[in-house]
Amino acid sequence: MTTTxxxxxxxxxxxxxPGRPARRRREGAAWVFLSPWVxxxxxxxxxxMAVSLYLSFTDYDLFNPPSWVGLRNYTQMFTEDPRYWxxxxxxxxxxxxxxxLQLALALAVALALKSMRRGRAFYRSAFYAPSLLGASMSxxxxxxxxxxxxxxxxxxxxxxxxxxxxxxxxxxVALLTVWQFGAPMVIFLAGLLQIPGELYxxxxxxxxxRWRQFAHITIPMLxxxxxxxxxxxxxQAFQVFTPAFAVSAGKGGPADSTLFYTLYLxxxxxxxxxxxxxSAMAWVLLIVIGAVTAVLxxxxxxxxxxxxxxxx
Amino acid sequence: MPGNRTRxxxxxxxxLALCAVxxxxxxxxESGGSGGKVVLRYTWWGNxxxxxxxxxxxxxxxKKYPGIEVQSSFSGYDTxxxxxxxxxxxxxxxxxxxxDYRMIDQYASGGVLYDLGRQKSxxxxxxxxxxxxxxxxxxxxxxxxxxxxGTETVVYDAEQWKATGVPLxxxxxxxSEWADAMRALAEKTGAPAATDPGQSEDAFEVxxxxxxKDLYTKDGELGFSADxxxxxxxxxxxxxxxxxxxxxxxxxxxDGTVENTPLGRGKAIVDINWDAPASGFVSLVGEGVTLAPMxxxxxxxxxxxxxxxxxxGIAANTGHPEEAARLIDFMLNDPGAAxxxxxxxxxxxxxxxxxxIAPDLKDFDKVINDYHATVEGKLNDPPQAPPSGDSALxxxxxxxxxxxxxxxxxxxxxxxxxxxxxxxxxRS
Numbered sequence: 001m002t003t004t005x006x007x008x009x010x011x012x013x014x015x016x017x018p019g020r021p022a023r024r025r026r027e028g029a030a031w032v033f034l035s036p037w038v039x040x041x042x043x044x045x046x047x048x049m050a051v052s053l054y055l056s057f058t059d060y061d062l063f064n065p066p067s068w069v070g071l072r073n074y075t076q077m078f079t080e081d082p083r084y085w086x087x088x089x090x091x092x093x094x095x096x097x098x099x100x101l102q103l104a105l106a107l108a109v110a111l112a113l114k115s116m117r118r119g120r121a122f123y124r125s126a127f128y129a130p131s132l133l134g135a136s137m138s139x140x141x142x143x144x145x146x147x148x149x150x151x152x153x154x155x156x157x158x159x160x161x162x163x164x165x166x167x168x169x170x171x172x173v174a175l176l177t178v179w180q181f182g183a184p185m186v187i188f189l190a191g192l193l194q195i196p197g198e199l200y201x202x203x204x205x206x207x208x209x210r211w212r213q214f215a216h217i218t219i220p221m222l223x224x225x226x227x228x229x230x231x232x233x234x235x236q237a238f239q240v241f242t243p244a245f246a247v248s249a250g251k252g253g254p255a256d257s258t259l260f261y262t263l264y265l266x267x268x269x270x271x272x273x274x275x276x277x278x279s280a281m282a283w284v285l286l287i288v289i290g291a292v293t294a295v296l297x298x299x300x301x302x303x304x305x306x307x308x309x310x311x312x
Numbered sequence: 313m314p315g316n317r318t319r320x321x322x323x324x325x326x327x328l329a330l331c332a333v334x335x336x337x338x339x340x341x342e343s344g345g346s347g348g349k350v351v352l353r354y355t356w357w358g359n360x361x362x363x364x365x366x367x368x369x370x371x372x373x374x375k376k377y378p379g380i381e382v383q384s385s386f387s388g389y390d391t392x393x394x395x396x397x398x399x400x401x402x403x404x405x406x407x408x409x410x411x412d413y414r415m416i417d418q419y420a421s422g423g424v425l426y427d428l429g430r431q432k433s434x435x436x437x438x439x440x441x442x443x444x445x446x447x448x449x450x451x452x453x454x455x456x457x458x459x460x461x462g463t464e465t466v467v468y469d470a471e472q473w474k475a476t477g478v479p480l481x482x483x484x485x486x487x488s489e490w491a492d493a494m495r496a497l498a499e500k501t502g503a504p505a506a507t508d509p510g511q512s513e514d515a516f517e518v519x520x521x522x523x524x525k526d527l528y529t530k531d532g533e534l535g536f537s538a539d540x541x542x543x544x545x546x547x548x549x550x551x552x553x554x555x556x557x558x559x560x561x562x563x564x565x566x567d568g569t570v571e572n573t574p575l576g577r578g579k580a581i582v583d584i585n586w587d588a589p590a591s592g593f594v595s596l597v598g599e600g601v602t603l604a605p606m607x608x609x610x611x612x613x614x615x616x617x618x619x620x621x622x623x624x625g626i627a628a629n630t631g632h633p634e635e636a637a638r639l640i641d642f643m644l645n646d647p648g649a650a651x652x653x654x655x656x657x658x659x660x661x662x663x664x665x666x667x668x669i670a671p672d673l674k675d676f677d678k679v680i681n682d683y684h685a686t687v688e689g690k691l692n693d694p695p696q697a698p699p700s701g702d703s704a705l706x707x708x709x710x711x712x713x714x715x716x717x718x719x720x721x722x723x724x725x726x727x728x729x730x731x732x733x734x735x736x737x738x739r740s
Contacts, residue, residue: 061422062400062401062422063400063401063419063421063422063423063424064421064422064423076736080732080736081733081736082729082732082733083708083711083733149561160561161561164560164561164562164564164565165561166718166720249565249567250390250391250394251390251567251707251711252711253564253711253714254560254561254564254714254718255560255564255711255714255715255718255720256711256714256715267707270394270397270398270401271393271394271397271704271707272701272704272737273397273401273418273422273704275401
């Protein structure tokens with residue numbers, strides 16, 4: 001957290017002076033200003049990553065010194081651990097359900113806000129509020145209470161306790177994520193407001209319906225923003241932890257249906273004291289997220305339209 | 313200007329509030345003195361009844377030792393287990409902690425626990441049965457002291473049971489007699505009669521011992537096969553399918569608290585639990601709460617045993633080992649504390665005190681004491697301390713049974729899964 005607090009002091013006045021004061025000195029100044037972040041990144045991110053990479057090849061119970069086991073953690077993960085695969089399936093299901101739903105809702109709300117003439121700032125804040133609350137444990141606990149048997153939803157609709165039904169528990173968790181659509185919504189809104197009004201006017205003159213305007217102007221013009229949100233939310237969805245932890249009372253249940261990857265990783269590392277195994281899991285997750293992101297970037301060439309390309 | 317001033321005072325207020333939050337966070341981790349007092353953190357698991365009595369005993373302790381302040385906290389067993397593991401891993405174990413038999417090996421060999429022998433002068437153990445005391449020792453060092461002996465029990469609400477007209481349990485019974493009784497109850501009430509025992513490693517152990525086997529061998533390897541576990545889960549799965557024991561949706565909510573058992577939630581008449589925590593049912597169900605012995609093997613071999621339970625230990629990195637030892641000594645050996653605590657952690661281990669308070673026991677404390685008397689001398693010796701992977705396996709057991717009760721796996725598949733996982737767990 002501290003790494004993001006880049007000092008906001010005014011830039012050194014010297015830089016503005018033209019002439020010889022060479023690049024080198026300016027670079028030096030840049031490094032000085034970067035130093036809090038660089039230091040933070042090294043000590044709080046790179047070093048722990050290196051340690052966890054080492055630990056992933058060891059048997060480490062947190063108390064006794066780690067002992068080298070080579071690739072055993074990795075082979076055990078892929079060949080001897082049925083629960084690992086259940087956690088992979090649960091996570092993928094969640095990503096496939098939650099990300100599109102969340103983005104669709106964020107886009108829908110952003111479109112509605114765009115056409116508002118008055119009170120846009122108020123509604124923008126109001127719709128953003130759940131995202132601020134949602135990161136907290138308390139909301140997730142309330143969520144569990146709402147969807148438990150005898151909870152609000154059960155009493156109103158007689159649905160039974162969703163959090164105790166394997167098919168529905170994951171959906172309840174996904175719903176909590178979808179509800180926190182504030183961040184992508186704000187970004188969508190900013191993107192929508194940047195689309196030149198002339199495009200719509202011209203299309204309207206040509207008799208294009210609203211749907212055609214949406215499909216042929218809004219979506220292409222918004223595609224870089226859409227892509228940005230998609231990548232960001234996908235990466236986040238792979239790492240979801242708090243809602244699943246709280247909604248399933250820390251167990252990833254029922255029947256492992258909400259045992260997300262990170263939840264199982266936590267379980268292995270801190271509950272069962274297999275930190276080496278947990279580290280190996282973390283590295284596999286990193287590689288998978290990297291691969292998925294790379295695939296998204298590759299496909300983006302065919303559907304993301306950058307307005308500046310048209311100028312070339 | 314006035315606007316400016318309000319803004320500044322607002323900022324000040326926010327900063328102060330943040331400081332308060334920060335100091336609130338760090339306050340818990342420092343066991344240094346506040347106002348010259350030594351502050352001890354003491355954590356345990358249990359039900360609200362145990363919490364109230366423990367707080368009262370702590371009050372007596374603080375009165376006797378005005379220089380020591382005890383900050384206590386408690387939770388249900390599952391949550392406690394998780395939290396303690398995380399704290400211990402981070403080098404932040406509480407000064408004084410309640411430990412289960414399953415945790416001793418793991419934490420003692422991991423260097424989390426303080427060698428209590430170093431505080432011999434403060435912490436007196438001469439009134440405790442030597443065999444019982446030894447259950448808290450590892451490689452000749454005393455790492456923890458048991459606060460009691462617990463044994464499992466079939467706990468039921470006698471009032472609801474009587475209302476069905478099914479004859480009440482009378483003394484010893486076998487697993488099939490238990491199942492027949494549950495079936496009769498379920499037929500009369502039209503609802504599941506008991507908690508599904510399939511999820512409980514403890515219940516499985518009792519069943520297994522009834523057949524002359526053990527959870528673990530002497531070398532700390534698995535003492536049973538996939539066939540044994542398949543038979544147990546087939547037995548409980550059939551009861552669940554027939555609506556005799558709780559459905560999966562209820563079973564999955566079990567978390568070691570009495571509040572979340574079907575009996576505690578008013579959805580069943582019978583539960584299988586440990587004797588001391590069963591006291592928590594009284595406030596939920598009423599005075600009809602009664603204890604019956606655990607079912608035995610078909611040839612009458614008893615499976616349940618007296619398990620040394622609810623140990624107290626000290627964190628190896630505590631700043632105040634002497635004060636911590638004083639607290640443990642007080643909880644074990646002070647007559648006033650013993651009277652307040654009663655049988656909330658089972659009967660006191662201090663033999664003099666046990667005889668002293670026995671005649672004055674009332675309410676559920678008396679129920680527990682009487683229950684102990686009915687099974688005393690009829691049980692087989694307890695197994696040796698479980699290996700260190702067992703604590704994690706207990707959770708695995710529960711999760712694998714979820715797969716059976718939600719009908720995602722057959723008992724055979726789930727049992728084979730469990731054996732695979734257990735072997736990996738015990739190997740490391």
